[in-house]
Amino acid sequence: MAVGMETMKMARIANMDAADATKAMTAALRGFNMEVNNTNAARVNDVYSELAAITASDTSQIATAMEKTASIAKSANMEFETTAALLAQIIETT
Numbered sequence: 001m002a003v004g005m006e007t008m009k010m011a012r013i014a015n016m017d018a019a020d021a022t023k024a025m026t027a028a029l030r031g032f033n034m035e036v037n038n039t040n041a042a043r044v045n046d047v048y049s050e051l052a053a054i055t056a057s058d059t060s061q062i063a064t065a066m067e068k069t070a071s072i073a074k075s076a077n078m079e080f081e082t083t084a085a086l087l088a089q090i091i092e093t094t
Contacts (some may be wrong), residue, residue, distance in 0.1 A: 002038035012044050012061035014052075024063035031070020032080045047084050057091035065091060 003025070011021035025044060034040040048059045065087040073083040 003036055003041045006038060006041035006045050010048070010059065010063075013045075013049060014063070014093060016060050016063075020060075021063075022059075027067040027070055028063070028080065031066070032083075033073050034080070044080070051084055053086040053091040055088040057088045061091050062088050073092055 007021050007025045008018065010025060011018050015022065016024070025041060028034075028044045029036050029040055034043075044056065048062050051057065051062055052059045063071060066084060069083065069087065
C-alpha cells in the first residue's frame with residue numbers, strides 16, 4: 001500500500017498517468033534489485049525529484065531513461081543514485 005502511495009506521488013509530481021508511474025517505479029526497484037518497500041520507493045521519488053529540481057530534466061524523462069538502463073547499470077555495479085544523476089546530466093545536455 002505504501003509503495004502505491006509513493007507511486008501516486010510520483011505520478012502527481014511528474015504529471016504522469018498512474019500506469020506510467022507504476023512502470024517507472026517498478027523498473028527502478030527491480031532493475032537495481034531493491035526490495036519493494038516504502039523506504040526504497042521514497043528513495044526513488046526523492047532522487048528523481050531532486051535531480052529534476054537541479055537539472056534541466058524532469059522526473060518523467062529520468063524515469064523513462066532509467067527504464068532502459070537500470071539492469072545494465074546494475075550489472076556494471078553502478079548505484080541507483082549515480083545512474084540517475086548521469087542520466088539527468090545526459091538529458092540536460094541533449
